[in-house]
Amino acid sequence: MRKGILVIAMAGVLALAAPVSSPLSPAGYQQLHAAESNEGMKRLNLIIKKLRDAMGSMKDFDELEKAGLSKKDVNRMRSAMQLKIQQMMEDAIYAIRSL
Numbered sequence: 378m379r380k381g382i383l384v385i386a387m388a389g390v391l392a393l394a395a396p397v398s399s400p401l402s403p404a405g406y407q408q409l410h411a412a413e414s415n416e417g418m419k420r421l422n423l424i425i426k427k428l429r430d431a432m433g434s435m436k437d438f439d440e441l442e443k444a445g446l447s448k449k450d451v452n453r454m455r456s457a458m459q460l461k462i463q464q465m466m467e468d469a470i471y472a473i474r475s476l
Contacts, residue, residue, distance in 0.1 A: 421472040
């Protein structure tokens with residue numbers, strides 16, 4: 378019984394200590410939207426950086442083949458990288474649309 382009263386009292390204290398502005402108020406919404414946009418831009422920049430790195434690594438496969446790695450293995454690696462690049466491009470498009 379005491380534990381229940383203590384929980385209710387703590388909930389009351391936390392409710393009174395909560396900020397007055399509602400997340401649905403115009404100012405709260407703008408802050409929330411700005412934070413989401415900022416996180417979205419960070420995510421998009423990271424995706425684009427990783428995409429550039431992956432595209433640059435496609436040239437390395439030619440070097441591996443010249444160094445003596447079998448054509449079959451190089452083609453398998455190239456195919457896997459192309460699938461990864463395609464997925465990252467789709468992720469970038471999704472991130473752009475969500476902004």
